[in-house]
Amino acid sequence: MSTIATDLRVKIRPAQERGHADAGWLKSAHSFSFASYFDRNNMNFHNLRVINDDWVGPDGGFPMHPHENFEIFSYMLEGALEHKDTMGNGSTVHKGGIQFMSTGTGVQHSEFNPSSTDETHLLQIWLIPDRKNTTPRYEMLELSEEARNGKLQLFLSQDGRDGSIRTEAAADIYSGKLDGADTISFELADERAVYVHVARGEVQIGGQTLTDGDAIEAEGKGILELTNGKGAEVILFHLSPRG
Template identity: 55%
Template structure:
């Protein structure tokens, strides 16, 4: 199901315009991996990473209650506000810079709406495959202060929940960074792991390769990853089990 021919080389560039696109009026979405009516056998996923949807939801609109099971699902809010309600009784509104995280496990229903009737909400919705099925469903939120990711990688999802991160059942660790001119940060990808770096906003260089909003780079070999040349760049780095 996962990877298909994605690992033809150690480094694959995924340009924003190559993604699948959908326009439902109230929802505009770009799909980094095969999703719904968009299917590309070369982009079925990358390790446990299964979905990155770059969503914009119009004011007052949203996704009504619908079910999920056996996925780790989180939304990374880029602009505006996102309201969550679920069958576990949880409810919250997450603003830009915030994360809402759900372990679907044995099954849960949830909705996501834009509570602002005038302005859109922009966010990344991301699904990862857990290492175990049938887990107890759960929900968490996390606000990431700008200073904690300014010119550096801030761990916000991990297997062990260290450094104040959200604990996940997926074999993954996820970092966020905001990079501007003159800043540089490095990450060492160990053996047995691979990385997917997604430019959520702005522009930056990853190992000298210039990426713009919606672009991504998939790395399948261990070694050092360098982020530099940021132009108001919001970067997500996924450290994934190979």
């Protein structure tokens, strides 16, 4: 049985409590207040501002629109996403890929599902940066199956270590996969907090079974254990203290 140390403060965030939107070509679940879904008590968790679980229909997408002073990335679960921006970038990211923008002083971009037959499934995630009005940047990264099977692969960090993308947000973000006897342990030893989002599958955290779209918030000190996975894919956010 997995355990959570008693000095950790943990809150379960059930998937069914998320806000939902259906625009036909886009079906989305919002972990935090976004667009037409508003809850003043659910605006963010530390510097994690947005997790949108998006299903984009064939040929659907977002036309050119602006962002500034957010760190934004797309975490691809199925299908493909075509990106263009006013920095001159044009690329397509596929399942297992990360598409990242540090929007700083401002950038416009568009995102479309390039397939005429298949849906695209992604998580779009926004972080609040430590520094504002920086020069916008765009990067892509392919996640490694080997590096995250039963383990955590760091793919976004403030210092860009271990081959991760550098972000202006005070955050380390990991991807992990668990099946069967796999166990992932993560230590909280400072004033930072952890948010774990279950992208798909099933996993136990502290004896609680979580499935697609569920999440937990953890603060304090101790060991957070993830175990008993069944095709589980998780994103673990190690976030800054509250400002």
